[in-house]
Amino acid sequence: MKAPVRVAVTGAAGQIGYALLFRIAAGDMLGPDQPVILHLLEITPALPTLQGVVMELNDCAFPTLAGVVATDDVNVAFKDVDYALLVGARPRGPGMERKDLLEANGAIFGPQGKALNDHAKRDVRVLVVGNPANTNALIAQQNAPDLDPKCFTAMVRLDHNRALSQLAEKTGTHSTDIKKLTIWGNHSSTQYPDLHTTTVKGKPALEQVDQAWYEGDFIPTVQQRGAAIIKARGASSAASAASAAIDHMRDWTLGTAEGDWVSMGIPSDGSYGIEPGVIFGYPVTVKDGKYAIVQGLAINAFSQARIDATNKELREERAGVEHLFAKN
Numbered sequence: 448m449k450a451p452v453r454v455a456v457t458g459a460a461g462q463i464g465y466a467l468l469f470r471i472a473a474g475d476m477l478g479p480d481q482p483v484i485l486h487l488l489e490i491t492p493a494l495p496t497l498q499g500v501v502m503e504l505n506d507c508a509f510p511t512l513a514g515v516v517a518t519d520d521v522n523v524a525f526k527d528v529d530y531a532l533l534v535g536a537r538p539r540g541p542g543m544e545r546k547d548l549l550e551a552n553g554a555i556f557g558p559q560g561k562a563l564n565d566h567a568k569r570d571v572r573v574l575v576v577g578n579p580a581n582t583n584a585l586i587a588q589q590n591a592p593d594l595d596p597k598c599f600t601a602m603v604r605l606d607h608n609r610a611l612s613q614l615a616e617k618t619g620t621h622s623t624d625i626k627k628l629t630i631w632g633n634h635s636s637t638q639y640p641d642l643h644t645t646t647v648k649g650k651p652a653l654e655q656v657d658q659a660w661y662e663g664d665f666i667p668t669v670q671q672r673g674a675a676i677i678k679a680r681g682a683s684s685a686a687s688a689a690s691a692a693i694d695h696m697r698d699w700t701l702g703t704a705e706g707d708w709v710s711m712g713i714p715s716d717g718s719y720g721i722e723p724g725v726i727f728g729y730p731v732t733v734k735d736g737k738y739a740i741v742q743g744l745a746i747n748a749f750s751q752a753r754i755d756a757t758n759k760e761l762r763e764e765r766a767g768v769e770h771l772f773a774k775n
């Protein structure tokens with residue numbers, strides 16, 4: 448067994464939290480030889496519920512669970528953490544505009560970014576799941592001037608996994624037969640699930656499906672999948688979101704498979720014409736715990752228009768929250 452690492456999860460008493468914590472504690476995220484100490488953050492009124500979750504975690508007697516800290520103090524929650532999964536967020540209420548949602552979440556992710564800046568390990572891996580995930584990640588990152596911006600990522604892996612599943616179903620294959628699929632941009636309905644580089648059983652995906660299905664069915668289905676789950680379940684996706692969060696952190700830590708890549712929301716560095724300043728979904732590979740954007744992919748006019756649209760949305764979201772960035 449390795450030395451334990453500290454993993455913070457916010458919104459730990461929520462529905463994603465309930466689907467996530469037991470899998471992290473069981474070793475699904477970092478492996479069966481990596482003990483974890485969970486740091487669970489909740490708002491004060493949710494602490495009794497969180498206590499019940501802690502009781503259940505203990506009752507599992509997981510070999511890889513080395514301790515649990517449950518708190519409503521963000522400075523305690525992020526003390527010395529190696530990983531932080533920022534799940535807790537303010538859901539959209541009735542009559543709430545997107546702008547109000549961004550503002551309400553700014554009040555959460557600004558202080559959390561600062562607390563990570565002040566207390567987390569210098570190589571902390573941060574994944575923002577709480578919506579609007581990309582812009583919440585940007586707010587946190589902008590409030591953590593002493594941390595490398597590359598520590599901050601947003602989750603587009605659920606969209607990536609949804610796209611794999613849709614394409615596998617259409618082509619009568621398994622998701623493991625599909626390689627090199629990308630979710631570009633925002634975790635929102637402007638995201639662009641791109642199949643131009645994708646292969647199914649080693650052959651180009653777009654030669655195996657027709658353009659009408661790609662454009663009129665696949666892209667909108669992946670873009671609208673979150674809303675479809677909410678309609679069907681009466682609650683937003685939880686187990687699949689938790690599973691995608693595990694995939695994101697595992698691949699960021701243990702690496703991506705040879706000859707394939709994954710999609711991660713990461714600070715733009717100018718690649719593919721996306722000016723720095725937003726957290727953008729890109730195709731990435733991971734080696735030795737460091738991610739790198741896959742370079743040199745050909746982008747045709749169809750793809751460019753869609754990448755531009757999601758970039759525009761992220762720029763607009765950014766413009767709405769710039770006043771929440773730390774001045775330094």
Ligand SMILES: NC(=O)c1ccc[n+]([C@@H]2O[C@H](COP(=O)([O-])OP(=O)(O)OC[C@H]3O[C@@H](n4cnc5c(N)ncnc54)[C@H](O)[C@@H]3O)[C@@H](O)[C@H]2O)c1
Nearest residue numbers: 458460461462463488489490535536576577578602605688
């Ligand atoms: N990126 C994605 O792919 C994706 C997918 C699904 C859901 N989501 C988002 O994830 C978020 C959580 O979803 P859920 O279903 O678990 O919601 P939930 O309402 O069940 O749980 C959220 C929890 O966060 C807590 N919380 C609120 N503010 C907090 C704060 N400041 N600090 C700590 N905890 C706080 C709440 O008390 C609650 O227990 C939502 O924003 C949802 O839209 C993202």
Ligand SMILES: O=C(O)C[C@H](O)C(=O)O
Nearest residue numbers: 578672673674676683684
């Ligand atoms: O779409 C939503 O609001 C929920 C979540 O982001 C999802 O993609 O399932």
